[in-house]
Amino acid sequence: MLFRSINDYQLQLLDYPLHWVTCSYDLIVYTSSDAYVAKYYPTIIRVLDNFYPSMTDSATGLINKPDDSPYGDYAFLNRHGMITYYNALYVQALRNAASIATFYNHPEDAKRWTARAQTVSDAINAHLWDASVGAYFDSSKNTNHGQDGNGLAVLNGIADSTRSASALKYWASLALPYGNPFFDSDVIGAGFSKRVYAFISYFELQARFASGAGDSAIEEIKRLYGWMATHDPKSTFWEGIGTDGSMYEEGFTSATHGWSTGIVPLMSNYVLGIIPTAPAFAEWTIKPMLVGGITWAKGQVDTPHGPLVVDWTTENTKTQIQMTVTVPKGTKGAVSVPVNSEKVMVAVNSKLVYAVGRRAFNPQYKDGHVTVQLEEGKHVITVSK
Numbered sequence: 001m002l003f004r005s006i007n008d009y010q011l012q013l014l015d016y017p018l019h020w021v022t023c024s025y026d027l028i029v030y031t032s033s034d035a036y037v038a039k040y041y042p043t044i045i046r047v048l049d050n051f052y053p054s055m056t057d058s059a060t061g062l063i064n065k066p067d068d069s070p071y072g073d074y075a076f077l078n079r080h081g082m083i084t085y086y087n088a089l090y091v092q093a094l095r096n097a098a099s100i101a102t103f104y105n106h107p108e109d110a111k112r113w114t115a116r117a118q119t120v121s122d123a124i125n126a127h128l129w130d131a132s133v134g135a136y137f138d139s140s141k142n143t144n145h146g147q148d149g150n151g152l153a154v155l156n157g158i159a160d161s162t163r164s165a166s167a168l169k170y171w172a173s174l175a176l177p178y179g180n181p182f183f184d185s186d187v188i189g190a191g192f193s194k195r196v197y198a199f200i201s202y203f204e205l206q207a208r209f210a211s212g213a214g215d216s217a218i219e220e221i222k223r224l225y226g227w228m229a230t231h232d233p234k235s236t237f238w239e240g241i242g243t244d245g246s247m248y249e250e251g252f253t254s255a256t257h258g259w260s261t262g263i264v265p266l267m268s269n270y271v272l273g274i275i276p277t278a279p280a281f282a283e284w285t286i287k288p289m290l291v292g293g294i295t296w297a298k299g300q301v302d303t304p305h306g307p308l309v310v311d312w313t314t315e316n317t318k319t320q321i322q323m324t325v326t327v328p329k330g331t332k333g334a335v336s337v338p339v340n341s342e343k344v345m346v347a348v349n350s351k352l353v354y355a356v357g358r359r360a361f362n363p364q365y366k367d368g369h370v371t372v373q374l375e376e377g378k379h380v381i382t383v384s385k
Contacts, residue, residue, distance in 0.1 A: 014055070014063075014071035015086060017047045018093040025096035028103065029276040032304045037104055044097055048113060052090060060123045061116075062087050074199065078188050081141035084128045084149025088136075091117045091124075092156045103279050121158045134166035135184075144187040147171060147180060151203035155210055164211045171204060172216060178245045179224035180204060194243035198224060202262030209270040209289060217266070218292025225263050237261055272299045272310050277333070280304045284333035286325060287369065288312050305330045320344065320383040329376045336369040337381055345384040346370045 021044055027033050057064040062082040065071065069080065094117035101110035128137045130145065136153050138146035150171060154164045174181055179196035186192050201224055208217035227245060228238055237260035242248030247255065269275050273288035281303035288297065288310070296313040306328035316322050325335055337346060342365050346354035354363035354370050364371045372381065 011076075012071050013073055014065060014069070015073045015089060017051065018086070018089045021047060021093035022089075022096045025100055028100060028279050030281060030303075032280040034279075037100065041100070041104065041106075044100065045109065048094060048097055057082060060127055061119045062123045062127065063090055075182075075197065079139050079142065081139045082127060083139045084124060084136045084153060085138070085146055087120055087124050087128075088149050088152035088156055088158055091120050091158060092152060094120070095156070121156075124153060124158050125163075129163065133170055134163075135170040136167065138183070138188075142187050144183055144185040145170070146184075147182040147197075147204055148200045151200070151205075151207045154207035155203055161211075164207070165213075168204075168208060168211065168213055168216065172220075175220075175223070176245075177223060178227035178241045180220060191243045195248050196224065196241040197239070198228075198237055198241075198257070198260035198262060199239075202266070205262065205266055206270075209266065209291075214270065214289045214291030217270075218294070221263060221266070222292075237263075267297075268299065268301060272297050272301075273312075273336075274301045274308060274310060276303075281308070282331055284308065284331065285336065286310055286323075286333060287336040288323070288338065290314065290321070290338050300326075303328055303331065318385065320385055322383075323381040324378065325374060325381065326378045327374050327376050332373070332375045334371050335374055335379075335381065336371040337383055338368060339365075339370050339383050340368075344370065346372070347382045347384075348372060348374075348379055350380070350382075 024036070024040065024044065027036060052063060055063050055065070060082065063086045064082050065080045065086065067080050094113040098110040098113040098117070101107070101113065124136070127140060130137050133145065135145045136150050138144050138149060150167045153159045154167055159167060171180055174184055176194065176196065179198070179201055181193050182195060182197050182200045183189070183192040201220070205217045205220060208214065208220070225237070227241065228236070231245070233255055236256040238247055239254040239257040239260060240248035247253035270289050271291070271294060273286045275285050277283045277285055295315050298311040300307040300309040307326070308328055308331070309326035310323065312321060312323040314321050320340060321337060323335065323337060327333070339346070344354070345352055346363060353372060354365070362373045370383070
């Protein structure tokens with residue numbers, strides 16, 4: 001529960017154990033981490049079944065931070081009560097932990113955490129939605145709204161499609177030349193409505209991609225990361241941007257902040273389209289998003305089995321899209337190719353696999369995508385004009 005820095009500096013942070021659970025999930029699916037799970041799974045249980053229930057309001061099921069709480073969070077924010085950010089992050093951690101439990105054959109843990117995630121989701125919607133502006137309150141004890149809670153509520157499916165669209169539209173209305181602010185007012189801190197954190201913007205950006213609003217995500221990325229790329233020192237990502245577009249704490253601001261590098265997974269997961277779905281990348285999905293005027297993408301994600309390589313383009317005049325996927329040995333996955341109608345023809349390695357009556361590679365059409373199942377080897381997927 002402690003975040004430590006130099007000179008024995010200590011601060012108890014209420015949100016970091018939840019981030020640790022979600023990061024543990026990422027570590028497990030991206031790497032070979034059986035030893036990590038064996039060592040730390042009991043800690044996940046203590047975090048989720050002991051600590052956070054001790055901070056939970058019995059009437060609502062929501063994490064409730066008392067006025068006299070010693071706990072801080074990522075930005076030393078002076079907020080209390082039932083806070084959307086903590087609770088939406090709690091839902092994410094519970095669901096990630098349920099996946100870990102499923103991977104490693106702990107069905108009762110998975111069932112318990114999944115049920116609790118739904119209970120917390122329902123409570124967030126019942127107690128923290130502000131219909132007057134169409135966004136989630138920051139806290140039960142104030143009237144402002146936070147980017148952190150709204151982004152996570154959309155990302156984790158707490159908000160239905162109507163509320164998701166409303167919350168993202170509301171946050172877009174607050175746009176600054178250098179990104180979107182992390183609060184819509186200065187209720188809990190002077191200048192907060194003009195301050196941008198790339199770390200927290202990541203969750204809003206991820207929510208935009210995940211909810212199908214990828215064009216708005218690219219637009220915001222260009223403002224936020226474009227600003228940092230064109231202002232001194234021009235080659236790094238800042239911890240925070242202040243009211244005039246400068247580093248928010250002047251010389252005390254980190255100009256090379258690891259937690260501000262969310263553009264890397266965003267582009268890899270959503271534009272390139274690669275997401276692992278099983279431990280050690282044994283299974284994965286590839287679902288590129290054609291957004292923001294982007295006409296091609298090429299890259300790879302290194303897995304314990306070797307690189308998973310994707311190269312797609314819409315610039316070939318003979319096809320809607322052409323994708324080359326190189327699958328490492330020992331892995332398999334589903335590739336969802338964006339198409340402009342159900343009446344297209346899809347070929348894999350020049351063999352027609354999707355058309356009337358075709359069933360090779362188990363193709364399926366849904367929501368503007370044709371999905372094929374791929375295993376080891378290099379595969380060229382083409383979609384007819």
